[in-house]
Amino acid sequence: MRRVTIHDVAGKAGVSAAAVSHAFNDPERLRATTVERILVAARDLGYAPNPHARALHSRRVGVLGVLFPQPIATVFANPFFASFLAGIGTVTDEQGIGLLTVTPLRGSLEHAIASAPVDGFVIIGLDERHGEVAPLRKRGVPFVIVDGDAQTASSVNVDDESGAYAAADLLLERGHRDVLVLTFETPQEHLDNPRYGVGGRRLRGYRRAFADRSLRLRSERLIPTPVTLHGGDEAFSAAWEGGTRPTAVLAVSDIIAMGALRAARRLGVRVPEDLEVIGFDDIPLAAASQPPLSTVHQPIPEKGRVAIRLLIRELDEGGPRERIVLPTDLVLRESTKGGSESGSKRSLTRAAENLAAS
Amino acid sequence: MRRVTIHDVAGKAGVSAAAVSHAFNDPERLRATTVERILVAARDLGYAPNPHARALHSRRVGVLGVLFPQPIATVFANPFFASFLAGIGTVTDEQGIGLLTVTPLRGSLEHAIASAPVDGFVIIGLDERHGEVAPLRKRGVPFVIVDGDAQTASSVNVDDESGAYAAADLLLERGHRDVLVLTFETPQEHLDNPRYGVGGRRLRGYRRAFADRSLRLRSERLIPTPVTLHGGDEAFSAAWEGGTRPTAVLAVSDIIAMGALRAARRLGVRVPEDLEVIGFDDIPLAAASQPPLSTVHQPIPEKGRVAIRLLIRELDEGGPRERIVLPTDLVLRESTKGGSESGSKRSLTRAAENLAAS
DNA sequence: AACCTTTCATGAAAGGTTTCAGGCGCGAGT
DNA sequence: ACTCGCGCCTGAAACCTTTCATGAAAGGTT
Structure with a gap:
């Protein structure tokens, strides 16, 4: 036929x-x-x-790719990414642009990138000098890096370090001295190098808060944890059963924090009376957890919106590269004592403001 | 360049x-x-x-579309869809196929469909005879319908009616006579016609359970509710403040049920002592809610997997049309009295089994 | 009636790839 | 001596659309 x-x-x-x-x-x-x-x-x-024939001629398909370094099932299971994609989606929907989620195919990210029929990429959680990203530059496919460093492309980041600092500082200010830190399961050298992604930058923020009070974040209090409810639960209960009795928890991700919350409840540890917990990200669920989670807010959908606008602009007008850093903000709910005041909203930079405006 | x-x-x-x-x-x-x-x-x-040139010639891009009738932001905000996409993603990742989420562009689903560079569609929550779907048939683009009726295409559904029946039956068996039913905000004629999607079928199941005990589900107990946490919260508190004092709640979706749970807690209504609640879907969060939510389980990721396998098979071999109905299963957790026994897992049909096997 | 402008429509080329049907050179079979 | 088959590679057609330059017809002016 x-x-x-x-x-x-x-x-x-x-x-x-x-x-x-x-x-x-x-x-x-x-x-x-x-x-x-x-x-x-x-x-x-x-x-x-026929979209292909049309694309072949006009060198435009009207589809943008969002590139994730992990399997697609992991992506959709993660509320952070859902929120990020939702932000991107508001822009693409209204601009009449399609959205392709690009993840490693049969384990090969390279293949996935090469065969994706898109006009450009938003790349999240992958560095520009990563082996799979470099060829894009050569091929002239525009991209924007999110949560990563970039010299030759625009990037969108969040002030991870300040946010982490604020969280740790609050706990130390309140006198906590035995703080359990639940980190990403990233290779050590990445955690130590702030250029390598969010994990390193957040940890650095925590550490600086300790250092500023002449304290030290001891490495046996640092627990690498899978970014799932189960991971956080497991990590906290394992520590507890190992005899550790922290009075506070810092988690680099809300999901992990919520897992810890669940474990604490099961173990009969009262939050916030016996244990104060602060997460990171402020995913939509954080406000609905039991008890509502104090966390470092980052504007997740805005991050997506800014990134995709930057990409579209580059595509349309070849606009200049930009390096955008969005603010973070400590939000206190009920997993810390003293209820729900919130940190001050810092103002966006002018460039970010224009791009974030809906 | x-x-x-x-x-x-x-x-x-x-x-x-x-x-x-x-x-x-x-x-x-x-x-x-x-x-x-x-x-x-x-x-x-x-x-x-060049993927376009290649596609032009071979008439294959290696990308499949998942078609949603609502804006993309809504899609990603909904854990049900996330779970569904994750199921689809496990298959496409391993088969080396890309995934394009297709949602109305600038409000036009028709335009979105026409311009999507894909080899076929999984269509969810939209009927085959919907105006936008029909042209696909004519153009020879294969598709599979999920949660909807289809004569000329394969379809994947879930036994909504039996699941709903089981939930309602349990509550009535336990003596509840004042049951609040939180439904989708679908036009009445759709709710009444079981061919028109899940909402109608679930409601029909509830109704049949009432009828089998010579009871009637009174229409003022039927509350159309947005499918959000907030929607469920709002709907329950509005009813409560209006003086209604139900002893049980049936919700057509877990999100709605969890919203009701939240409202109940705020209003000081104890669950399950004063109020028993049963949701629908069994999204991952349901087990983690406070208290853990009793609900009608449906195999969401399997639904995605089965649908996409059906589509791939049709693409590769022009396989026969199938009409698959996956089982539902009442899962009792702590939002109903008497703890956590679970209904019997009914076995899949043979055809569904082959497709569901990972 | 000749000429000029507009308006509407067309042929051909271009865009980058894959595939079909050979071509070339050479040794083996007849 | 001729053909065939083999291994390796190539030219050209096909895939379907858009765009550029151009042509034809229609209508108006002198």
């Missing part, structure tokens, strides 16, 4: 193929009656312009 | 364009040394085959 092409429509309407193309793309150039005739023929035949 | 093409590589490697093509697609046909030479040239130039 051959697919119906522009020529079939042309034949049926008694015009040339070019005329059919015009009827769809620039109807002004044709007489109204002709356009009508063509459109009717097209509908009868069930014709729709 | 011209993009590097197959001809550039051919020139550099001193072979024809066809040879380059073979080097990538069917290396066996070329001498090993030639392949090597071509690949080196390609890497030096930063060449990657």
